[in-house]
Amino acid sequence: MRRLAIASVVFWGMLHALSPTASAQQKAPEETVTSQPPRPGLEVPLVTPGPGWKACAHCENEAYKTEDRKKANVDTRPFNVHDISGVWSGNRKDLELPGMALDVAAVPPLTPFGRKLFEDAQSDSPQWNSKDPENTCDPMGWPRWLTYNWGFEFVVLPDRVLQFFEWGHTWRDIWTDGRKLPPNPPIPRYLGYAVGKWEGDTFVVESNGYDDRSWLSAARAGSHGIERPGGFPHSDEMRVEERYRRLNYGLLEVTLTITDPKVYTTPWTTTGTITLVPNTEIGENFCVPSDSIHFDDANTIPTLPKK
Amino acid sequence: MLRNLLTLAALFLVALFSALASPVLAHHGNAAWSTEEVTLKGTLVEYSWRNPHVLLFWTTKDDAGKTVQWTGEVGSPASMMADDGWTKDTLKPGDELILVLRPAKSGAPNGVVDQIKRPDGTVVMRYSRQAGSANYAGPLTKDDQDRRDKAAAEADKSKN
Numbered sequence: 508m509r510r511l512a513i514a515s516v517v518f519w520g521m522l523h524a525l526s527p528t529a530s531a532q533q534k535a536p537e538e539t540v541t542s543q544p545p546r547p548g549l550e551v552p553l554v555t556p557g558p559g560w561k562a563c564a565h566c567e568n569e570a571y572k573t574e575d576r577k578k579a580n581v582d583t584r585p586f587n588v589h590d591i592s593g594v595w596s597g598n599r600k601d602l603e604l605p606g607m608a609l610d611v612a613a614v615p616p617l618t619p620f621g622r623k624l625f626e627d628a629q630s631d632s633p634q635w636n637s638k639d640p641e642n643t644c645d646p647m648g649w650p651r652w653l654t655y656n657w658g659f660e661f662v663v664l665p666d667r668v669l670q671f672f673e674w675g676h677t678w679r680d681i682w683t684d685g686r687k688l689p690p691n692p693p694i695p696r697y698l699g700y701a702v703g704k705w706e707g708d709t710f711v712v713e714s715n716g717y718d719d720r721s722w723l724s725a726a727r728a729g730s731h732g733i734e735r736p737g738g739f740p741h742s743d744e745m746r747v748e749e750r751y752r753r754l755n756y757g758l759l760e761v762t763l764t765i766t767d768p769k770v771y772t773t774p775w776t777t778t779g780t781i782t783l784v785p786n787t788e789i790g791e792n793f794c795v796p797s798d799s800i801h802f803d804d805a806n807t808i809p810t811l812p813k814k
Numbered sequence: 815m816l817r818n819l820l821t822l823a824a825l826f827l828v829a830l831f832s833a834l835a836s837p838v839l840a841h842h843g844n845a846a847w848s849t850e851e852v853t854l855k856g857t858l859v860e861y862s863w864r865n866p867h868v869l870l871f872w873t874t875k876d877d878a879g880k881t882v883q884w885t886g887e888v889g890s891p892a893s894m895m896a897d898d899g900w901t902k903d904t905l906k907p908g909d910e911l912i913l914v915l916r917p918a919k920s921g922a923p924n925g926v927v928d929q930i931k932r933p934d935g936t937v938v939m940r941y942s943r944q945a946g947s948a949n950y951a952g953p954l955t956k957d958d959q960d961r962r963d964k965a966a967a968e969a970d971k972s973k974n
Contacts, residue, residue: 552899565892603896634846657892728845792892798864805862805869806887810846810918 549574563790564596564658564673565605572602572784579785581757588708588753591668594789595759595781596658605674606654607761607779609724614731614739614775621770624740628722629733634811636725636736642803644794646697647675648721649714650747650763660789668703668710673792681712692716695743710751719743723765742769757783847916847926854913855933856884861905865890868900870927872911886915886927888939898939911938 548570555562562571597604617625630637641647647655658673666684671677681703689700692715701714722738745767752760758780765775856872867887876882894900905911910933915925930939 551897554895554899554901562895563892565890566895568896571896790892792890793865795865799866801862802864802866802869802887805871806867806885806924807846809885809922810920810924812920 561786561788563792564594564784564787565792566790567784567787569602572597572782572787575784575786576602576757576782579757579783581783581785582755584756586753586756589705589710590663591661591710591751591753591759592663594658594660594784594787596656596673596784596787597782598780599758599782602782602784606652606656607763607777607781609650609654609739609763610775610777611724611726611730611739613777615771615773618768618770618772620742621740621767624742624770625726625731625733625737628726628740629737630728630735632811633728633735635807636738639725639736639738640721641794642799644675644796644799646677646718646721648697649679649699649717650749650765651722651724652677652679652698653749653761653763654724657792658784658787658789671789673789674794676789676791676793688713688715695719697721699747708752712747712749712751714747715745717741717743717745717747719745740770741765741767744769754780757785759783846918846920848919849916851914851916851928852925854884854915856911856913858905858907858909858911859883860907863891863902868894870905870911870913872913882923884923884925886913886925888927888930894939900939904938 548568551568551570553562553571554566567575596602598607628638630639636642646652652672652675653659656672656674660671662669662671666682668681668683670679670681672679677698679698679701681701683703686702688702692700694716695718696716697718697720699714700716701712703710703712705711719740719742721741723741724739726733726737726739728734728736745765748764748766750762754760759782760780761778763777763779765771767775854874856874858870858872860869860871862869862871867890870886870888871883872886873881873883888894889897891900891902894904898904912931912933913925913927914929915927918924927939929937929941931937
């Protein structure tokens, strides 16, 4: 028991020594900051626009999302495997996750052309991802909108499935009326051209015709052989397949496969599970270019080392 | 003894990975910011309730008594609404605030604000998800889960 107590003390010492705030020098000592802040919970008032209105998917904290899921009996409620409608966001481990994370550890080897694009996408600053198209609210593109959306809603219509995204407040058409992908799309699109069909219990979406200016995901400095932050590129020949399967009322399994032989030597597959967030609505969460530029001017660019 | 050492090594690794886990920052990384928090008393000049992150502009007196205008960011409006129940009316110019923030490494009067209180001790913002995994953005611990489950149970009781 005594050994355990000693081990605990040593453990906390090590933990404290490694904490980013461990060596913080408080300029106002009367304001002591605890290192164990409370997590948000149901004691936080839930803000809605008013009676009859629901909070947006991003506007609910984890505790409220958990409550909503519990009240809807998401694990045991009967469901139709061919109905994927609803607001989807986060995963079981983190209901506040902004989207299904791209499995960057599984990135295939880049082609020489792809490597050049990847190197060129690097920031000119180690402190800031200066070339990220999101800085000026350029469209996130696909599949980056799947990996960063703060919630999306599937709406099923007779001839198509609409996928609405909270971040950017836009939508994607997935046509289910039997049409094929365009053989040579006349205009590249950030969200591509998408067709969907059911294969058993799985809704399969295939797409092409992408605008090559978007990124698949941001890339961290020091990862994948780049020194400064950047992003994973794709070409206009990229094809994307998603396979959506409803595991139960509250869980949607997604298998995302990116095939882009100009940039990646093999297909790149990510699998994730997205959670249903009942009792919420998709909010208006625009990326506003003038606001984003103002933000960078006010609190990003002033922090960069002077050249 | 060996078992104790192994236990310690395992605990150390857990602590190491906890400390190295990085927060989710949508628009920038952490490289520009100090990891050392400072606490400043300030008078709010502007409350910018906008994407991508809510910005606060305030004045504070430096050690020489000179007034300096600072700029600090917190989460997005939707995140602040979720985490602390903020709205467009939560703060207004003239509010006196005590701000815990991580300042820019460059020395510029800019920061990422981690916590805000009013002079009477009222907490306006608990630890924001901007504060990093060591403070907020990491996965829930067992204690967090227990606290949350207890709060949910209490909320259920009060509704019945």
